[in-house]
Amino acid sequence: MATPTPTAIRDGLRSIVGDRMSTTPPDRTAYARDLWPRTQLDRLVGDPPERPLAVVWPTSPEEVAAIVRLCAAQRVPIVPFGAGSGVCGGARAVPGGIVVDLKRLKRIRRIDRAAMVVEVEAGFVGERFERTLERHGLTLGHFPSSILCSTVGGWVAARSAGQCSSRYGKIEDMVVDLEVVTGDGRIRRTARAGGLDWNPIFTGSEGTLGLITAATLRVHAQPAARAFRGWRMPSVAAGLEVMRRTMQAGLRPAVMRMYDSLDTLLVGSKDDAKGGQLGRLKAIFAGTGQVDALKQRATRAALASPRLLNFAVDRLPDTALLVTVTEGSEAEARRTDEAIADYALAVGALDLGEQPGRAWMAHRYDVSYKQSKLYRAGAFVDTFEVATTWDGIQPLYHAVRRAVSAEVLVMAHFSHVYPGGCSIYFTFAGTGRDPADMRRRYARVWQQALDATVARGAAIAHHHGAGLSRRSHMPATHGEAARWFAALKAACDPAGILNPGKLFAPDDIPRAEGGR
């Protein structure tokens, strides 16, 4: 089949959505990428991401379906786009493809208080959604740090986790039913499905099997009470023990979050960006500090010796700050807080009172959506979240640190706590001789961290998804399950147009044998 011309695609799209599309260079540039830090390095190297042919803003599932049918007929790749806050390249444009921005599907279709479910369209932005629910005395209980700049559809597509996942679960635990447009341009609902359980198939599929147009999600009454606390743990191991015992006792705290030694130092540091070293480091990591030329040079020089920095970090006192938030009815919030106190005191922890919990809550969304200032200082920063069972947490933490410590400065916190284990959220920062050298180092760090994670049998992602950044390790993680993906892809996306190249590299998808 002949490659369709951009004009043919544009005319076809226009016949579906009228003016709600764009082929202008600024729009195409804006929609060429998500917040994958690697893209920034690509730009610095002079290798910016490919721009899409067009950007479309449908307002209904029917329009989405018509767009998919058009693209399937012309074999034009589609990248579904929520708010572009993904950090793995999942929404990065595909050569010769279009971007379908779903943010104008933004209605709440139904709030059912008897069933405690809400049906919401995929483009609803998280913070507005939660505010709307709050007005009805409800909460989804899903609070990703990116809540201000991510959508319901993006959460479901990337299997997102909110800060209160220990109580409310990850987004996959909240999904009752999905409305999706599959690659044949049909609008389907998973709740009426037969043959397979489709909710866990589309949840996490990152736009490769269908475009999610609406989700029915479980909601809860707003908690009547909250209790906050901070604990100084005598060691990381002791803190992990408290987290494990709490969850295995069947308790459901909203937040249990523990920082490793370096992260504890930074979180606890009172000095601001103008003052001490720690404050500056903290501000730089967060991308908020003022960075003049002198400080830039100092930062670069420090990061140029990651081995030395990590050596110093390894010699910090092994104490850890554990922040807890419990909520629910007054009785439950108190009960859970008291039970945690029993476990914490038993390991010799020091009660720091309410302040650390309250401070965390007040700053819970203070992450920066702007690119970190480290890039301007000639350095890079990224995060990497993995998960495993309790007996594997410390070995995994040390294995990943060891694997990357010759390349970057690394710190971590432990959060998203479940009865069976938790996630480790690493932050790393490094530099290089020039942008190309930085990009090589960045790639090496990811490779080494993922290798170390796979070698320990742990999950290579807890909530950021796979996109492009982790797809290299999907075969090692899933083995023959890649055949399931191939079969799902052949059935749901026969033309192969839905977010191609994401999750699995094309060469890693075995050929599906049957199909029709």
Next chain:
Amino acid sequence: MSAWRFERHPRLGSGRTDGRRWWVRPGRPDALPGLLTAAGRWRPVYGPPDEIDGAVIADAETLIDISALDAVRSVAPESGVVHVEAGCTWEALETTLGRRGLTLGPVPRWLVGRPIAETLAAGPPARPSPRYGDVTDGLLALRAALPGGLTNCAVSPRRATGPDFGRIPVGADHRAGLITDVHLRVWPVEPGRAWRRVRFAGWAEARAAALAVLADGIRPAWWCLRRALRQVSLDMQFDGPRLDRQAERLDALLAGFDGQADPPEAAERFADTRLWRPGAGPTVLSAVQHVAGPDLAGAVEGIPRVEVWDLRPEGATVHVAREAAAPPPDGAWADLAERVFAALDGAGEGGR
């Protein structure tokens, strides 16, 4: 006398045959991909061929008996994870765990005698427990054999690496591969256990009271709503270290509803007929489960024997003692599922 005789098959190895089909009994999961490749139309079974219902295996060329794949491979008490082969039965697993002070949570008596692979392939079995979750909540990893090899799965409480591949064979009747082994979440056996029974005038009142219990953060280890005489009773079992506090809170909460409390022993006796205890045999309470929406009273209207174990605000799983029509699956989805299965088996063979 059995019509089945031992013979050697050129590709399957040694097995038994009745002249029309073969029965093989692998001892290791990694033998399965090879077997699946050579097996033609296969069907998993759980025991010797003479004991198997003929209708189940009517069109199979090879019966793959996975009853020897029943090892409890490892138990990690700290993580609360057991790794077990899928031919193991639920009560064999619970017995092994019990010796180590661990439990899966309440195991319904109707799962007794049934292997893990069979129940998972038939669909997520109801082991509803507000405190311990259901089986799929506790399924930390699942491996399956496909003709090309074994699937892999990181053992993790949660992950974000694409779709939840470990859920694909659940409910797929082995058409998406043969489940070989699973990692399940297990819990420490709690020091105490308590029961409660409260009777209400109708389903709506009982449902409201039960949901108020959940909303207050109280998590019974097991509960059951059912019609008893002209009323609806709510029976509950609690496990935990702080039962006195839970009970106090529960009683205060239920006092706000128009219910009538029975002695706890009545609930305990009833739980003993429904939940597996060491030495207990199976019950055949529920042939049919179906899923109801929030209008529970409407969903059970006119059905004489019905029990509800899994109750959430958005709906319930209703166990009915006699055959009742389940809603038909959506044709469009069944068709899509068929395309997935076809893509998986290529030649149109494979497990059913």
